[in-house]
Amino acid sequence: MTAKFWIGGALALASVAAIAQMPTEKPGSADPARVSGGTYTADPNHTLVGWTVDHLGFSDYFGLFGDVTGTLILDKADPARSKLDVTIPIKPVTASAGLNEHLVRPGKDGGKPDFFGPDQAAARYVSTSVQPSADGMGAYILGNLTLNGVTKPVAIQARFTGAGAMRGTETVGFSGRALIRRSDFGINGALPLVSDEVELNLTAAFEKEAGEPQARPDPGPNACNADKVQPWIGKAATPAVRTAVGKATGAGTIRWLYPDSIVTKDYRVERLNVSIDKGSDIIRSARCG
Structure with a gap:
């Protein structure tokens, strides 16, 4: 009984610690x-292809393909020279076990599936x-889709959804839409x-490949007004001091960081980071980022 209590308590404390270390802000933005x-x-865990077909005029069938792998080469100087090459396993993920089996079962009596x-x-x-959109937030991608042993041209209307850093790795996200005829691929x-x-x-x-240089954004003209924290350096970060610092700097976001704080690595010029001693909360330094 005592052992179970301590094991359960340890697991609960570990869960609380993990939650406390999670980022408090979204690391990506558009x-x-x-x-x-x-x-x-x-990223195969966060890249999905959803499909929808009309079923008998009553309702839609829809499902997902996941575990997508491949590469995206982004040319920042000339986006039209960017390239995409991805592979999508045909392993349906659906809301219905019966539908999943129906999609991948063999043909009857030696016939086609x-x-x-x-x-x-x-x-x-x-x-x-790749044709970038006029607003720089999307692209019209033309490419060749090989499915069921057949290759056909398919267009994707893509939209940029976010970028930033997660665990120190640059990450970019996109959404997209396309329309195909399955009969073109013999289905x-x-x-x-x-x-x-x-x-x-x-x-x-x-995610940017290991060995690729990670972006280092230009810090800009002290957008977070870190220099205005100087009057409080060496003082304790009491609630009143924190309010005063916020008013003086006008920073969009302020993070009060102990030496062992776990934070996201994405750089934001408008965000103020204030370093404080653990225990005494004495303010030691301030910087944007």
Whole structure:
């Protein structure tokens, strides 16, 4: 009973500590200035391809393909020279076990499978051109999709959704939409009862490869007014002092950091970081970032 109590207590304390160390701010935001050029690798845990088809005119079938791998080469100087090459395993993730089995089961009596079959090769999409949008927040991507052994051109309307750093690694995110006809790829099961047109909704996260130089944003003209903290250096960061510092600097965000604080590594010129001693809360320094 005592052992169980201590084990349970230790687990509870570990959970509390883990939660306390989690970032308190989103590390990413839709700011193109945060994006640097280079080679990025798809994050398979956070890159998904959603698909939707009409089912008999009653409702939609929808599901996901995950575990996406591949690379994104971003050319910051000339975005039109960027390149995308991703591989999508045909392993449906759906809300219905019956639908999942229906999609990948073998054909009956030696015939063709209804849809993909049990040993379908992974799909692959390779871009051939990238046309950046006028606002710099999106792109029209044309490329070749290989699916079910057939290669056809497919266009993706992509949108930039965020960039920043997570655990010290630059990460960029995008969403996208595309429309294909499954009959173009020889997937003819249940036509026309199940729609030929398939709507694809994409969400993707890419992490900068190890060895690639990480972005170091220009700190700019002291956007957080860190120099205005000088009158409080050497004083305790009491609630009144913290309020006064906030008013004096006008910083968009202030982080009060102990030496062992775990924080996100993304740089924000408008954010004020104030270093304080643990225990006494004496203010030692202040900087933007």
